[in-house]
Amino acid sequence: MSLEPRSPWINEDLALLRDSVARFAKRELTPHAERWEALKCVDRDAWRAAGRAGILCASIPEAYGGGGGNQAHEAIIAQELIRAGVGGGIGVGNGVSSGIVAHYILAYGDEAQKQRWLPRMATGELIGAVAMTEPGAGSDLQSVRTSARRADEEYVINGQKTFISNGQNADLIIVVAKTAPSLGAEGISLLVVEADACAGFQRGKNLNKLGMHAQDTSELFFSDARVPVENLLGGVEGRGFIQLMEQLSWERLILALNATVMMERAVEITTAYVRDRSAFGQPLISFQNTQFKLAECKTKAVVARTFVDDLMVRSLSGQKDIVTAAMAKFWTTDTLGEVVDECVQLHGGYGYMADYEIGRLWADARVMRIYGGANEIMKTIVARAL
Numbered sequence: 001m002s003l004e005p006r007s008p009w010i011n012e013d014l015a016l017l018r019d020s021v022a023r024f025a026k027r028e029l030t031p032h033a034e035r036w037e038a039l040k041c042v043d044r045d046a047w048r049a050a051g052r053a054g055i056l057c058a059s060i061p062e063a064y065g066g067g068g069g070n071q072a073h074e075a076i077i078a079q080e081l082i083r084a085g086v087g088g089g090i091g092v093g094n095g096v097s098s099g100i101v102a103h104y105i106l107a108y109g110d111e112a113q114k115q116r117w118l119p120r121m122a123t124g125e126l127i128g129a130v131a132m133t134e135p136g137a138g139s140d141l142q143s144v145r146t147s148a149r150r151a152d153e154e155y156v157i158n159g160q161k162t163f164i165s166n167g168q169n170a171d172l173i174i175v176v177a178k179t180a181p182s183l184g185a186e187g188i189s190l191l192v193v194e195a196d197a198c199a200g201f202q203r204g205k206n207l208n209k210l211g212m213h214a215q216d217t218s219e220l221f222f223s224d225a226r227v228p229v230e231n232l233l234g235g236v237e238g239r240g241f242i243q244l245m246e247q248l249s250w251e252r253l254i255l256a257l258n259a260t261v262m263m264e265r266a267v268e269i270t271t272a273y274v275r276d277r278s279a280f281g282q283p284l285i286s287f288q289n290t291q292f293k294l295a296e297c298k299t300k301a302v303v304a305r306t307f308v309d310d311l312m313v314r315s316l317s318g319q320k321d322i323v324t325a326a327m328a329k330f331w332t333t334d335t336l337g338e339v340v341d342e343c344v345q346l347h348g349g350y351g352y353m354a355d356y357e358i359g360r361l362w363a364d365a366r367v368m369r370i371y372g373g374a375n376e377i378m379k380t381i382v383a384r385a386l
Helices: 012-039 044-052 071-083 087-108 111-123 181-187 240-276 288-316 322-352 357-369 375-384
Strands: 128-131 147-151 154-165 172-178 188-194 201-206 217-228
Touching (some): 012 044, 044 087, 071 288, 087 111, 087 128, 087 172, 087 188, 087 240, 087 357, 128 154, 147 172, 154 172, 172 240, 188 217, 240 288, 240 322, 288 322, 322 357, 322 375
Parallel strands (some): 128 172
Antiparallel strands (some): 147 154, 154 217, 172 188
């Protein structure tokens, strides 16, 4: 009897995509994973290769250069990049660029913005980032201090952002800024900064993180940075907070899905390890403690998969559920921490080595309880709905 639940949202076409992405990742991405970890950044060539393979902007309409799929296609790609061992690099990067930034442009951009940016994002020529977090404002987006003052046909941006995924590579940066600071949430707008053409924009250092080393994560600085007024997303000031809230439930669902795949991968590689590794003259898998710990980890992974699959089915049918997405995000990422910690323990000293995949998974897993909205914020969202 198989312990693997069947994901009801994965049809034949998605299964073919899954196999195609797995083959591409094994051939083009996995061989470079260790080098990218050392460089703390993924090569631009890898982005272009992913574009040629149809991995970028898979859920963007073909009219704008995308794959013409939906969010299920993005989810399949995210899963397979994690299974290939590059989820903490181009996996996160593509999730931000194709899964988030491209959809902000698709949902709120005018026709000229869509035609200008989306086709080049689909080829890997342009990489996207979202600049929300500041040194003094994380989950509380209403407290951002970055300002955007209109001066004739430009906005003048001043402020600082930090912990920005794709920060070193990004060409298009959606900046969360106050266009009317006195109005609180109603004074927030989203402006697209084109990095190469923006005087006054400067990248800070590539931050030295505990995990996800292949993912470039940076500080960004804006000092009288000027962008054209037509780079305002939505065409009307003060819509930024609503736009952010409309997109965050999908972001949190994809984080829950990613956490689930990481659990599954941790159990898979640990099961293989304890079958091969011996102690006291017998395989580790023969010890009752090993069996019980793996049984617990496997059960948690199956429960997570069942929960997230159900939420995926509802999301793909058009049901947006902010509260359940918050539940899924905090529970799966909390549970991921428990699972990978147990799996590291079963590896013994080797589990603490960065050369072993389980060690990298353990390090990568920790931040998932923080980004996309800290888990404490997720619990607040759920509590308010009680």
